[in-house]
Amino acid sequence: MSPLVQLAAEEAENPLLPPIPELVIGLIAFVIVFGFLAKKLLPNINKVLEERREAIEGGIEKAEAAQTEAQSVLEQYKAQLAEARHEAARLRQEAQEQGAALIAEMRAEGQRQREEIVAAGHAQIEADRKAAASALRQDVGKLATDLAGKLVGESLEDHARQSRVIDRFLDELEEKAEAAR
């Protein structure tokens, strides 16, 4: 049977007069809702909302910390990079200086060796010249004596006199050479 069946028309009921059973049941129904919500469910959700708020704020803080760290690491890297560049420049400079010093040293050494060689050469030449001169003096003296002996037809036995004559001759030659120079 449909519940929307009209009740037997008694005296017209005033719709503004609350029937007590409905009032009681209505209050009970409301108290059920209020009890569950106020005692359990709303405190539950309030706790979670608070936790969520903290979680979000914590997340923001974490992100900020990460950002700061990234910034500091970046600066550290930049500093390291600058230092490395500086170091490289310094090394290059040093190498250049070392190279230049090395070249200069080598050049000086070369110079010294050249001078040594030249000096040795000069000394050798001088010694050779002296040996040649003394050999030549003897040979020229002998030749001249031989020649003079042949020319005069007699042997120049008197060694002492002979030697004196030759020396005088040679001295004269030298003087002539000096004068011609």
Place this chain on the structure above:
Amino acid sequence: MSADPSQTLAFDTSCHLFDGCGFPAPGLHSFLFKPLFGDADSNLYFNKTMLLALLGSIIIVGFFWAAFAKPKIVPGKLQLVAEAGYDFVRRGVVFETIGKKEGEKYVPLVVSLFFFVWMMNLWSIIPVAQFPVTAIIAYPAGLALVVYVLWVSLTFKRHGFVGAFKNFTGYDKTLGPVLPLSMTIEFFSNLLVRPFTHAVRLFANMFAGHTLLLLFTIASWYMLNGIGIAYSAVSFVMVIVMTAFELFIQAVQAYVFVLLTCSYIQGALAEHH
């Protein structure tokens, strides 16, 4: 208005226009229910509106239980919806009127009131039930009574006896000779009329809404005969339109009810001027 005891509502009959029977207009009888158990003459009975009231409160508790029993920091869909409703009442109604500091204490009451009233209103358009529980004065009256008791006791607690009296009567020295008249009017308006209007505002809205829906529904069925079919179609369109409108009114009335509740509480807590 027909009061013929043998008359039943149109959708219970095969009676149509041109069949020689009158239009079974909705009326006060549409809001009276035969008890499901018990006896209507005694005060021990159980009828449809009581069933809907209890069922409604179980639905609300069930919904919030499913949403908030094990709440997550990252909410699921249901929790999100429930949170939105909760937040709307908490911040949109309570904090807006009473303020965050003093209002927090009354949030559970106001949230319960809002969803309870809304659910009771919603029964109006839920198929099979199709009756707004709040269109029976007893339900809004019970809720208004709760608010009234809270409001009056809060006023006494906050201001003492004399302060409460001044609060109720809107005592203001600058009014001069009009003061006694003003105080009398304020006294009646606050202490006697206010709970009545608080309950009746909700009741009358739902009562009228249900009557309108009934009228067009019955008319759609009653005129379903001959040329009446055209009128029936128009009436049926009106049923759809009014149902949508009721859906809106139900939420608005629940909102108004809790908004007034908050403004009363706020008045009790406020320093009198």
